[in-house]
Amino acid sequence: MNLKRLTIYGFGHFHDRTFDLSPGLNFLVGPNEAGKSTLTQFITAIFFGFPTKKHPELRYEPLDGSRFGGAITFQQDDTTYTVTRTDGPKGGTVTLHDDTTNLDLPAELLTKLLAPVDGQLFTRVYAINEPRLGTVFTASKQELVDRLRHVGAVGSEYWLQQAQRLDQAADDRYKPQGRNPLLNQQLREHQELSAKLEKANGAYQTYWQLRQQQVDGERQQQVLQTTLTQQRQATTRLTQLLAQWPTYQQWVALAPAAEAVSHGFTATDATRLEQLRSAATASEQTLADDQQRFAELQRDQQLPPLFDQYLPIADKVDALTQRLPQVQGSQQEAQRLGTSQRDLEQRAGILEQQYAVNGQMPRPFSLAITQQVRQLAGELTTANQKRRRLQQQLNQRNEQFRQVQPTRQQHNNPLADKQVGWLAAGLVVLVGAMFLPNTFLKLAGALLGVAVGYYGVFLVDSSTPASRQLDELTEDIRDLQAQLREGGQAVDALTTQLDTIGDAHGMSQIPLEQWSAAQSAIAEWERLTRLLETTAEQAATQQATVRQFLQEATTILPDLTDQDLAAVASQLTQLQATRQALSHQETDVAALASRLQADQAAVERGKRELQAFLRTRNLTDVAAFYQQYQADRTQTERQQQRHTLVTQIGADNLTALKQQISRAALQQQVTTAQQNQATTQATLDQTTSHLATLQGQLTHLTASGTQATLRQKLADLETQMTQTAATWLTERLVSQWISAALAAASGDRLPQIVAQASEFYGKLTENRYTKIELTPTTLRVQRATGEWRNVGQLSRGTAEQLDLAVTLGFAVVMNRQVQMPLIIDDGFVNFDEARRQAAYRLLATIAMDVQVILLTADESVTTHTTGKVLRLTE
CATH class of the missing domain: 1.10.268 (Topoisomerase; domain 3)
Structure with missing residues (x-):
């Protein structure tokens, strides 16, 4: 089996990630917390199921709330499959798809494809990490032997556990030299009972x-x-x-x-009740008399209708009247704030219509951004002016070039013909000097010929004024074009910077020349918005004051219900004015009004006290009190x-x-x-x-016991001994049968695994240890010097290398029956540098037959060109 692709929907801190793997050696490199252990658990979970929610630390549910699960695409027997597992009951919801034939397969087929490997065997052998390698260091000798037998015979762990349990149970029943086992104790007791029985038979x-x-x-x-x-x-x-x-x-x-006696019905309570009743009756009679007298005087004096309600609660009404100016001011202030609020909303709405985009106002510039925009705008204006000036100059030069450019008749240059003549004359002089008789004369003639040719070629100017003007115009045109290109690039760069600032602040729809005005409008809009919020809060506060005042007024004077503040104020003012007018008059109405107020207070006080007395005793009237009292x-x-x-x-x-x-x-x-x-x-x-x-x-x-008792005890003991011996024999034979069966099942593979592990162990330890030997009772390794050592004598790193060698040996030997990839999660942290590199080389060799996925934080693996390198942090 080869894993081809890991697709993570959401697992741990990974979400929407894909890792493409190669058939051989794969390096997944990343620092601590990059997700190496997460990927190992992801592969295990997709193949064998998510752990239950009782173990949340092993589920790796996504941290960002994305979809929990993923998919693995793998190839087995020339067929490509994709298994997908998402969150669901019983280890997750699984789907299996045959990518080769594009068919959906039953989810149960996944177990058959992975057989005989289950989740436990996968995590024990194929998912390697440092803690699992470390178990070889702390395991006992017999545990190491059983583990190797488990590796040699797939699925034998359960039977090994059963054999160990049976051996322990058999030892608890009988040992040849033991004293505490059950059968040993029963044998001693049988001997003692037999002696006592012989003595008791006589009597x-x-x-x-x-x-x-x-x-x-x-x-x-x-x-x-x-x-x-x-x-x-x-x-x-x-x-x-x-x-x-x-x-x-x-x-x-x-x-x-x-029934039980109730509290609160004593003689003292009865006396107190009579006092309260007498006081309440007297107050009510006085109030009735005064009210009748006041009604007669009210008709005579023509007092306001509310005045009879006002007198008993004059103190409360006067308190409200004193607050009336403040409440009227609150109402006026609320009206003023409402007008201001509407004006602010109108002004802010005008600005939003001008500058808002999709209902969103642009954001204001900071001081630094404002200065940057001003600088960039100035530079852009300068650059555009320079481009226009250069373009004008270029147009002028192009026109001059077109006018000065020679016609076809002007292409012949007489001066160029003159240069040819001078050159020909120089050659004639040079050749003629070769025929002079004197060497000095030859040399002088040759120099003269060279001088004539040099003069004609280099000193005589072959160009005309028109050609020189064309050359100058061509050079100017090229220079102007280069400057225009540089200017265009500068304009583009400045425009890009301004567009970036505009996009970041929502100004992209506003022309650059309007940015300054727009920023002022944005500042004004923000000021209006803040002022509008403050105004709305102040208006709500003032309106709440008015509503509270009206509610208090209608509570004490119900006839004022559903009247506005002006009507309420008018009524309260009239009541207070009437009372003040009466207070300054020496009339019966004034005196009676004061007395009515005192009478009403006395009646209410008496009623409250009487009701409180009865309420504390769960009564409704006085008669019930006296009945309960008696x-x-x-x-x-x-x-x-x-x-x-x-x-x-x-x-x-x-x-x-x-x-x-x-x-x-x-x-x-x-x-x-x-x-x-x-x-x-x-x-x-x-x-x-x-x-x-x-x-x-x-x-x-019966100094030694009765005969019948001793016989019965002896018979019971013999029955127990027979049962114990039969159970011991059964447990011992079954244990031996399991051991023999496992030995037969793994006999053809275990020697191969041990031999392959010995070879790998030599490579991992640089041939310091050359052989692994498995005996019925122990596991030991041989040094290159021939010395044998037990596992407990090895260092932690060397012991972990032993476990790694055994695991790799199993994977290679069993590859024909069990085709699973090897996943190593930072398993070499206790290896020194030389042995770590040896491990990398060994993995590269094994990867030719078995797919290897190494997750590591060691950056040196990137130097291995034999494996595919993937970065977890990309």
């Missing part, structure tokens, strides 16, 4: 007769003792009941009992008497006395109980004396 008949008499006597003695104890208790109880019979008769005379007095007296009598009698004795018919019947019961007790005591004394005699005789005969 068997006499012993049996005495023993039967003793059993009968003990049974009779036990019955008599129980009977005597019961009789003593009954006599004592009946005597006590007889003594308490007169008190019980008094208790009966006070029956039946009534009943409580009578019941209290009877309860006190009955309680005193019950204390004297006792609760249990009272129950027993209720069951008696009369005093004479109770006296007869006491007499009968005393006679029965005396008779039973005499019989018990005789029986006890006879048992003492029998015990002496039996002690003499």
Whole structure:
């Protein structure tokens, strides 16, 4: 099997990630917390199921709330499959797809594709990490042997555990030299019982007769003792009941009992009630008289309709009237704030219509951004002006070039012909000098010819004024074009920077020349928005003040309900003015108004006190109080008497006395109980004396135990021994059969695994250890010097290398039957650098046959060109 692709929907901190793997060696490199252990658990979970929610630390549910699960694409037997597992019951919801034929397969087929590997074998052998490698260091010798047998025979772990359990159980039953095992103890006990039985056989008949008499006597003695104890208790109880019979008769005379006495109905409470009633009645009568008098005077004086309601609560109404100016000011302020609020909303709406995009106002620039925009805008203006100036110059040069460019008749250059003539003359002089007789003359002639040619070629100017002007214009045009390109690039760069700032602040829809005005408008809009929020809060506060005032006014004067503040203010002012006018008049109305107010307060106070008195006692009227008061007095007296009598009698004795018919019947019961007790005591004394005699005789005969008891014990013991021996033999034979079966099942592969592991161990340890040997009782390794060492004598890193070698040996040998990839999660942290590199080389060799996925934080693996390198942090 080769894993081709890991697709993670959501697992741990990974989400929407894909890792493409190659068939051979794969390096997944990342620092700590990059997700190496997460990927190992992801592969295990997708193949074998998510752990239950009882183990949340192993589920790796996504941290960002994305979809939990993923998919693995793998190739097996020339067929490509994709298994997908997402969150769901029983380890997750699984789907299996055949990518080769594009068919959906039953999810149950996944187990058959992975067989015989299950989740436990996969995590133990194929998913390697440092803690699992470390178990070889702490394991006992027998555990190492069983583990290698498990590796050699797939699925044998359960049977190894059963064999160990059976061996332990057999040892607990019997050991040849043991003392504590069950069968050893039973053998010693059998020997002791046999000796005692031989001694007891002689006096068997006499012993049996005495023993039967003793059993009968003990049974009779036990019955008599129980009977005597019961009789003593009954006599004592009946005597006590007889003594308490007169008190019980008094208790009966006070029956039946009534309900419990209620609190709050004493004589003091009754006196207090009468005082409250008298005070309330007097206050009500005074108020009625004064109200009748006031009604007559009100008709005569023509007072306002609310005035009779006002007088009893004048203090509350006056308090509201004093607050009236403040509340009227709050109403005026609320109206002013409402007008201001509408004006602010209108002004802010105008700005939003001008500059808002999709209902969103642009964001204001900071001081630094403002300065940057101003600088970039200035540079852009300068750059554009420079481009226009250069373009004008270029147009002028192009026009001049077009005018100066020579026609076809002007292409012949006479001066160029003159240069050819001078050159020809120089050559003639040079050739002629070669024929002069004197060497000096030849040299002089040659120099003269060279000078003539040089003059003609280099000193005589072959160009014309028109050609020189064309060259200058061409050079100027090229220079101007280069400057225009540079200017265009500068303009593009400045425009890009300004566009970036505009996009970041929502200004992309506004022309650059309007940015300054837009920023001022944005600042004004933000100021208006803040002011609008403040105004709305202030208006709500003022309106709440007005509403609260109106609510208080209608509470104390219900006739003012549904009236606005102006009407309420008018009514309150009129009431207060009327009262003030009356207070300055020496009339009966003024005096009566003051008296009515005092009367009303007294009546309300009396009612409150009376209602409070009755309410604390759960009553509604005074008659109920006196009824309960009288009943409580009578019941209290009877309860006190009955309680005193019950204390004297006792609760249990009272129950027993209720069951008696009369005093004479109770006296007869006491007499009968005393006679029965005396008779039973005499019989018990005789029986006890006879048992003492029998015990002496039996002690003499049975110093070593009775014959029947010893025979029964011996027979029971022999039965137990037979069962123990049979169980021991069964457990020992089954354990040996399991060991033999596992040895046969793994016999052809275990030597191959050990040999392959020895080869790998030599490579991992740089041939310091060359051989691994597995014996029936121990596991040891051989050094290159020939010395043997047990696992407990190895360092942690060397022991982990031993476990790695065994695991790799299993993977290679079993590859034909069990084709699974090897996943190594930072398993080499305890290896030194040389052995770590040796491990990398070994993995590269193994990867030719078995896919290897190494997750590591070691950056040096990137130097291995034989494997595919993936970065977890990309």
